[in-house]
Amino acid sequence: MRGTCVPHEVKLKDTGFGYTLSLIGGKYKMIIMYWLSENKVMRFNSLQRSIGTISFKTLSIMLKELEADGLIIRQEFPQIPPKVEYSLSERGLSLIPVLNMMCEWGEKNSLPALEAVER
Template sequence: MKDNTCSPSGIKIEDTGFGYTLSVIGGKYKMIILYWLNENQPTMRFNELKRCIGTISFKTLSSTLKELEKDKLIIRKEYPQIPPKVEYRLSIKGKSLIPLLDSMCTWGNNNKMR
């Protein structure tokens, strides 16, 4: 029997745990940023992230980082110096998503066309 606790019928998807998860990791770059922050712990700087991702614009990276920070998935630390230095790292909440990303990687490896 199917468990309907994640998305019970009659409830809007955005009001469910599944909908919330999609809202915080949805988008073209959020999971990629979380991946790189996990791979390069403890911290990464803005330009390091930009180099790792490659195809992302400065504006998109900046706005995506702000969204991840607002959702408490990453922590931004600014150092008061010239030139400015800002580092990003995964929060505890962000780290809790890593098993989900690992599962997605495993699923992709098992199901991609060869």
């Protein structure tokens, strides 16, 4: 059996767990990655509409951070009006199984699922 992911003598930020959280933590990064995994390629406005509760500024910041971390690819097309598309990089795609496991856990452990088991 494997040891703890966050040993007591090590700071969280210095662990693989902490590193992963630094990349996908926060309110919107996993949601952005989810939509890109579902749609393969999306434009800014389409992402914003899909998320629904995110401001222009926040989405712009999240996309820049995800791109800087190598999780998404930003492709700009030189045309008028300008066209920019976002997609997951190979590195970003490698995180999708983690997000899928979180989804499965949520479905099994959400309050309605637990109430159904109790009946």
